[in-house]
Amino acid sequence: MSLFKIASVAAIALTLGACQSLFQPNYRAPLETTRDASEQLKPGCKDQDCPLVNIDIVHFPTEPELDSIIEKRLLQMTRTSPDAPVAPTLAAYREQFLRTAGPRNSSYLQSKVREQHDGLVIVEMSSYLDTGGDHGTPGRGFINYSRQQHKVLTLSDMLVPGQEEAFWKAAQVAHNSWLISTRLDQEPEFVKSWPFQKTRNVALTYGGVILKYDTSTIAPYALGHVELKIPYPRLNGIIKPELFPGRN
Incomplete structure (x- = not known):
């Protein structure tokens, strides 16, 4: 092949690569975010103990669909009972x-x-x-949003079909490791009173799969929101391979 033809092929390859980079999102680059934080007291209240609502929310200017999902999830977290109605917007919730x-x-x-x-x-x-009351009611939650699929990933979306039981067994191993690291495994009464449970709060972080628990589920209220971490090597064959960091 002549030098001219080699140069032509190289030029075409560079052009195609440039076109692909123009038309395909760069998923390694993080989405731009903005923050909207506000605190409002009850109108007309002049006392020291005025009721207040504090809302601190992240926005994604290029992914408005994610903004809508976040608002809906936060509104669901305002429920005081499972069947309680929720306000249509955060602004409406604050007013109510x-x-x-x-x-x-x-x-x-x-x-x-x-x-x-x-x-x-x-x-x-x-x-x-x-x-x-004596103390407030805290809540936590995660959203695992796939930019490629434009959807929130559920646990079912994360797991290889048929591997849910294996996932929760790996979570129990992580729970045992937490008990040992905190030396709570040496307290039989604690182990008996606060057994392992499943949680709906699962996050696909870069360093491992994180499970976060509501207060008073696997530990007393005073210990806050317990986090368990499952390293990815323990999840080979359990988590879908394309969800392992660096493989997608």
Whole structure:
């Protein structure tokens, strides 16, 4: 092949590569985010214990669909019972809460990006409702958003078909490791009173699969939101291979 033909082939390859980079999203580059934080007291209240609503939320200007998902998830976290209705928007929730809230009542809602990697956006959501009791009610949640599929990944989406039982067995191993690391395994009464449970809060972080638990599920309220971590090597054949960091 002549030098001219080689140069021509190379030029065509570079042109095709440039065209592909123009028309295909770069999933290694994180999505741009903005933040909207506000705190509002009950209108007309002048006391020190005025009810308040604090909302701190992340926005994705180039992915409005994700914004809508986050708002819906945060609104679901405002429920005080499983069948309680939710407000249509965060602004409507703030208005409703402040209209009926008593002194020292407060509500905090937050969403933040925990990680972005391999075309995944991991959003962590927090809530805290204080109705004047001994302590408030905190909540946590995750969104694993696939930019390629434009959808939130459920646990079923993450797992190889038929491997759910194997996944929760790996989670139990992670729970045992947590008990040992905290030396709680040496307290038989604790182990008996706070056995392992499943959780709906699963995150595909770069360093491992994270399980986060609501307070008073696998540990007393005082220990907060317990996190368990399952290293990816323990999930070979369980998590879909394209979801392992660096493989997609």
